[in-house]
Amino acid sequence: MSEILVGMKEISKTFGKVKALDGVGLTLRRGEVHSLLGENGAGKSSLMNILAGIYTPDEGKISIKDKDVSLNSPKDAINLGVGMIHQHFKLVEVMTAKENIIAGYEKSFFVKGAELSKKIRDISVKYGLEIDPDKKIYDMSVAEKQRVEILKVLYRGADVLILDEPTAVLTPQETEKLFDIIRNMTKLGCAVVIITHKLNEVMEISDVITVLRKGRNIGTVDKDKTNTMELTKMMVGKAVDLSIERPPRGTQREVLKVVNLTALKSDKTEALKNLNFSMFTGEILGVAGIAGSGQKELCETLAGLYPVTNGDIIYEGESLLGKNPREIIRMGISMSFVPEDRLGMGLVASMNIVDNILLKEYQKQEGLIITRKPSKEKAQKIVEKLNISTPSTDAHPVRLLSGGNIQKVLLGREIESNPHVIITAYPTRGLDIGSSYLIYDLLNKQKMKDTAVLYVGEDLDVLLELCDRILVMCNGEITGIVDAKEADREKIGLMMSGAHKEEVI
Incomplete structure (x- = not known):
């Protein structure tokens, strides 16, 4: 068994009258891709926002690298090696990749410019991210912007990465490239969490899958010991036919x-x-x-x-x-x-x-x-x-x-x-x-x-x-x-x- 990087136990969170999470547990191991699967409103993002320091849990314990921790802000999380890449990117369009990566982290944009570019390029090459540090964000494709977001948390020393619906805005080719990057990161010792509802992608990239339904943990399974029908049943609570009928075309006028x-x-x-x-x-x-x-x-x-x-x-x-x-x-x-x-x-x-x-x-x-x-x-x-x-x-x-x-x-x-x-x-x-x-x-x-x-x-x-x-x-x-x-x-x-x-x- 590989090293446990994160342990979350009995996590509960309420928003007003809505119980978003009810006693949920999660274990993340070094070198694994862990998919968090569930329908909309199942509690996936709420659980990961707690791990990223954005929300604080009402109940429960979090341990990171065998130490019990209290995460009160994203800064607390990143200092402990946990970084989250959100579905909607948080980049400043008029700044370069380098400036976005170091914003709020380095004291000045103007110190050690060449050295910073080299460091960013080294990390980029190491993980296969292929980013030009001096390119403006507004000149980048959606996939490039996503890679800048990943670099931003890796630059800060994260070894637990959370990706929220990472393929929602990518082409099939860009999705394959992202999966290659994720595999590189796990080979180099990172734990990667993917929040998604796309079953085919879960079966392609995951090592371990945790299914949430209505704020509860339904189960954690190895990818090799399950299939899409079983995962669907865990997500929905019953068997669902996932085929879409395509009737013949009509009059074609x-x-x-x-x-x-x-x-x-x-x-x-x-x-x-x-x-x-x-x-x-x-x-x-x-x-x-x-x-x-x-x-x-x-x-x-x-x-x-x-x-x-x-x-x-x-x-x-x-x-x-x-x-x-x-x-x-x-x-x-x-x-x-x-x-x-x-x-x-x-x-x-x-x-x-x-x-x-x-x-x-x-x-x-x-x-x-x-x-x-x-x-x-x-x-x-x-x-x-x-x-x-x-x-x-x-x-x-x-x-x-x-x-x-x-x-x-x-x-x-x-x-x-x-x-x-x-x-x-x-x-x-x-x-x-x-x-x-x-x-x-x-x-x-x-x-x-x-x-x-x-x-x-x-x-x-x-x-x-x-x-x-x-x-x-x-x-x-x-x-x-x-x-x-x-x-x-x-x-x-x-x-x-x-x-x-x-x-x-």
């Missing part, structure tokens, strides 16, 4: 055409660059790309919420250019949009389910008095159909619902309007496995009704299983559109990095 579409960001740089594609009835068109490739702007442009600089959006021969959502509705076009920001853009957080449904319906009513009865009936129908857990449809603000139930309300409302086109941006983000597969099923049912569906997703495996075609984006451009049945995961990864379809086929 072109319903929406995008021609030479260009849109600018607020800083006048191009968010979308000369996009050309079509959406067809009875088809799910997936959109793949690393975060920030223009997916959000594309969805909002199609929905009439983002200004177009050049080009056209044509719905069955009619231009939608310059039309806002209300004008699109008045044209007799039923278009549904499920945005990335559910409560900020999709629903009104302080309103109940009935009133949020009424927002989609009131313009259709005649006269001066708005009748709530149809919306109340529709709300009840959606709650029953999608199994939404709520005390009431007309007396309970949607902000008090769980993330999964909020998403079900939003998607249910949009689907009930019998749309011709559905635009969905990350509809399963933050949802548990059961809710995610329910949403895949709902989208497939819309496809079978000959609706044209646009699905923006971050899980490439889901895109390949669910969609009929996949549109790949990089830096606001379309690098290619491929048939999902015949698509190659690695080639899509190259296209996500900027290679065009013609270059990789």
Whole structure:
């Protein structure tokens, strides 16, 4: 047995009325990759935030290298060799990699510059991180920024590294490179914790897996003694079929055409660059790309919420250019949009389910008095159909619902309007496995009704299983559109990095 670096025993943590952790234990050993697996809200990040000194536990003991410790800040943790790389990077964009790495650690940026660069390069080479210390953060790819974050904690002497959802923003090639780096770190004596919910990646990189469910430790298993079905059962509490059905395509009639579409960001740089594609009835068109490739702007442009600089959006021969959502509705076009920001853009957080449904319906009513009865009936129908857990449809603000139930309300409302086109941006983000597969099923049912569906997703495996075609984006451009049945995961990864379809086929 290898040396125990960290022991956490009977850790409990409460936030208000929510028991995030209930007597959880964890053991980390030198040279091991330990995956922390669980659905959203299982307590994974809370447990690791305690180990990183961000939260303090209400109960429990932590030992690091055989010494009982009290961690009151991230500085306490890093001084004891524990560093955390967060899902959302904490880097200063206008500074160099070197300046970010030593910020808050060295007394001055201007002392021993050449020596610091050499030290950072030495660590970089040692672990296979390949970073230019003098490169500005804003000139780096997402994968490079992640490597700077890893270097930052290694530079401070960490030998226990916590990575929170490290592959969420990476291409398949970048993910493989990260796994090589992680293997290097464990060979050199580090313990690495990966917080994730991606079972295929857990089985590829882990030595040991701990599963949390609803704040409790369900079990710790060796990777070689388990499989994805067993892990799913531990995560959810029951066996779940992880296959995604892909019904045959429908009538395949072109319903929406995008021609030479260009849109600018607020800083006048191009968010979308000369996009050309079509959406067809009875088809799910997936959109793949690393975060920030223009997916959000594309969805909002199609929905009439983002200004177009050049080009056209044509719905069955009619231009939608310059039309806002209300004008699109008045044209007799039923278009549904499920945005990335559910409560900020999709629903009104302080309103109940009935009133949020009424927002989609009131313009259709005649006269001066708005009748709530149809919306109340529709709300009840959606709650029953999608199994939404709520005390009431007309007396309970949607902000008090769980993330999964909020998403079900939003998607249910949009689907009930019998749309011709559905635009969905990350509809399963933050949802548990059961809710995610329910949403895949709902989208497939819309496809079978000959609706044209646009699905923006971050899980490439889901895109390949669910969609009929996949549109790949990089830096606001379309690098290619491929048939999902015949698509190659690695080639899509190259296209996500900027290679065009013609270059990789």
